[in-house]
Amino acid sequence: MNEVKIVIAGPRGNMGKEAVKLVDRTEHFSLTAVLDSKSSGQTVKDIDGLPSMDAPVYTDLDLCLSEVECDVLIDLTTPEYGKKHMEIAFSHGVRPVVGTTGFSNEDVQELSKTAEQKGIGAIIAPNFAIGAVLMMKFAAMAAKYFPDVEIMEQHHDRKLDAPSGTAVKTAKMISEVREAKVQGHEDEREDMDGARGADYEGMRIHSIRLPGLVAHQEVLFGGEGQTLKIRHDSMNRGSFMPGVQLAVETVLKIDQLVYGLENIME
Numbered sequence: 001m002n003e004v005k006i007v008i009a010g011p012r013g014n015m016g017k018e019a020v021k022l023v024d025r026t027e028h029f030s031l032t033a034v035l036d037s038k039s040s041g042q043t044v045k046d047i048d049g050l051p052s053m054d055a056p057v058y059t060d061l062d063l064c065l066s067e068v069e070c071d072v073l074i075d076l077t078t079p080e081y082g083k084k085h086m087e088i089a090f091s092h093g094v095r096p097v098v099g100t101t102g103f104s105n106e107d108v109q110e111l112s113k114t115a116e117q118k119g120i121g122a123i124i125a126p127n128f129a130i131g132a133v134l135m136m137k138f139a140a141m142a143a144k145y146f147p148d149v150e151i152m153e154q155h156h157d158r159k160l161d162a163p164s165g166t167a168v169k170t171a172k173m174i175s176e177v178r179e180a181k182v183q184g185h186e187d188e189r190e191d192m193d194g195a196r197g198a199d200y201e202g203m204r205i206h207s208i209r210l211p212g213l214v215a216h217q218e219v220l221f222g223g224e225g226q227t228l229k230i231r232h233d234s235m236n237r238g239s240f241m242p243g244v245q246l247a248v249e250t251v252l253k254i255d256q257l258v259y260g261l262e263n264i265m266e
């Protein structure tokens with residue numbers, strides 16, 4: 001494979017740090033710059049915890065993509081910036097691979113339209129962990145037989161968005177196959193706001209935030225006299241990196257936006 005020139009947005013973050021290390025150890029990847037929210041005028045090796053690499057640090061993505069060569073932008077920032085960064089990448093003909101979560105359905109539709117109009121590949125993956133993608137697929141398979149389902153996601157207590165991108169994607173994949181259903185019964189009430197979780201087309205999503213957690217999700221199904229639980233745990237951020245590598249390699253071969261790693265896994 002030819003050398004892939006990569007810019008990473010969010011290199012000081014939990015995920016950004018792992019992504020910089022992934023690029024550093026992957027022979028056919030090369031880091032041409034990083035986009036940081038803080039300082040500029042440094043190189044990657046000046047940032048604590050990052051490998052000794054000479055790629056420059058920028059704080060303005062538009063300027064960064066005007067000055068350095070870039071095939072793929074990896075965005076691991078915040079819901080506020082992820083969408084803006086994708087739009088800037090498109091305007092430079094750069095292919096975005098985005099792990100940032102918190103996009104609405106409308107955001108994804110809008111970005112799909114832009115990618116299609118420009119004929120540029122893009123990938124938004126709410127979860128890069130292969131096991132998590134399988135968990136979502138298995139949940140969608142089970143929902144055909146068990147339409148009563150609740151999603152319980154658990155994350156570290158620094159997470160910005162709730163429900164998690166994975167929980168929303170799981171609910172979306174389930175809603176595409178399960179019969180329309182509002183769960184619970186008509187006399188059910190919430191004596192405290194939020195007690196029954198968020199409502200996604202009649203399905204409930206519960207978000208737990210605690211120190212000590214990384215990223216975990218359980219999908220619980222109930223039927224007559226039986227329950228089924230499908231669970232995935234990410235114990236560290238290394239769990240996401242094979243999926244990031246697959247997305248970077250695949251985005252070079254497509255000319256539209258793909259939402260979800262399940263659409264590019266063989």
Ligand SMILES: NC(=O)C1=CN([C@@H]2O[C@H](COP(=O)(O)OP(=O)(O)OC[C@H]3O[C@@H](n4cnc5c(N)ncnc54)[C@H](O)[C@@H]3O)[C@@H](O)[C@H]2O)C=CC1
Pocket residue numbers: 009010011012013014015016035036037038076077078079081098099100101102125126127128129165240
């Ligand atoms: N798709 C996946 O598999 C995964 C996705 N995520 C998502 O990735 C995102 C990042 O997660 P973490 O690394 O845990 O968060 P984090 O808070 O550790 O890192 C985010 C970084 O982005 C930086 N940042 C914020 N605005 C920026 C901007 N405008 N330009 C450049 N950098 C900016 C912050 O300074 C921070 O260093 C979140 O949206 C999270 O939900 C996290 C883990 C896995």
Ligand SMILES: O=C(O)C1=N[C@H](C(=O)O)C[C@H](O)C1
Pocket residue numbers: 101126127128155156159160163164165166167214215216
């Ligand atoms: O913020 C995180 O940590 C994670 N975010 C993604 C999500 O919102 O689903 C993926 C994974 O769960 C970790």
